[in-house]
Amino acid sequence: MPPMTQQNPHTSLPFMKMHGLGNDFVVIDARVRTHELSAKLVTAIGNRHCGVGFDQLAEITLRAGTPHLTFYNSDGSTSAACGNATRCIARYLMDESGATDLTLTTDRGTLPTIDAGNGLVSVNMGHPQLNWDEIPLAQDVDTLALPIDGAPSATGMGNPHCTFFVPDAEAINLAARGADMEHHPLYPQRTNVQFASVVGKDHLRMRVWERGVGVTLASGSSSCATAVSAARRGLTGRSVQIDLDGGTLHIDWKDDGVWMTGGTSYVFDGAFTANWLRANS
Known part of the structure; x- marks a missing residue:
């Protein structure tokens, strides 16, 4: 041999x-x-x-x-x-x-x-995309409150996002709801899905389902999209702390774009x- x-x-x-x-x-x-x-x-x-x-x-x-x-x-x-x-x-x-x-x-x-x-x-992750055709969505709808149960917001950060604001992000069945929403017909390129709750002044708790991946411990673009959506809805200011399953990010939506800071x-x-x-x- x-x-x-x-x-x-x-x-x-x-x-x-x-x-x-x-x-x-x-x-x-x-x-x-x-x-x-x-x-x-x-x-x-x-x-x-x-x-x-x-x-x-x-x-x-x-x-x-x-x-x-x-x-x-x-x-x-x-x-x-x-x-x-x-x-x-x-x-x-x-x-x-x-x-x-x-x-x-x-x-x-x-x-x-x-x-x-x-x-x-x-x-600096750049300016958010807020128009329906930039995100992109399949039709012209209000991106701040989509015609979907729960009225989530749609945001583009170079990839599409769907953000739900809920009383308790911990209580969400993330695997089931994320998988279902990723393929919603309103999102022709599929979407990242976030569930966020307000826990204090300019302070959010968020959990993430990423398109093409599944449940993740954190997502930077998702955090940026959620911060933008929260500010647009008047839930927070434009500078927020976001606590994810894997740790904390700080997001600051400035005039020159959305800045994200973390380890x-x-x-x-x-x-x-x-x-x-x-x-x-």
Whole structure:
């Protein structure tokens, strides 16, 4: 019997595992080494038993010398925005360069980021999309109170959102209601779903169902959408604290866009073996 050939797994495609408040990501720095990310491969990486597992996968490339982020959901679909992943990657790139601020681009647009001190990172997620056709919705309706039981609000943050304000977010069957609302016919591109309750002055408790993912411990774009909706309804001011299952974010809807601030965590490095990539590409 011929001797087995030992393969160094680190000769293939490296990746990083990060999270923001338990909202977890696989990050591939394609400036270093790249691989075609088909929907099949993304789904395989996202499998928490046979792959790595993530809420979103983010790929870093360069466009005109500026870091560009592309986001994938765990079902293989893409998303134009992912606020917590953007903050995690901003921290990684600032640590790499020694900068205290930098600009990233995404399919959502150009996103300024800053080191907010005390281990926190802030990102400007841009102006919210409030018109029905920008979000997008299937028809022209009042985005502040949709013609859906519970009168949720619709907001676009580069991805669509549906926010319900309820007496007690803890009491919601998130898995059942989130899965049902994600595919509501009013949202042709599906939607993220949030359930939020007011717990104090400028203070919200929120739980999240992400389209293409499911229940997540946190979501940055969802937090931004919920803060915007709460301010539009007069439930809060434009600067709020949002407590999620995984921790706390601070959202400030300013004249130049919606700023989100919170912690990040760079957990570990790894690498996909060539054999595994071939089998799943």
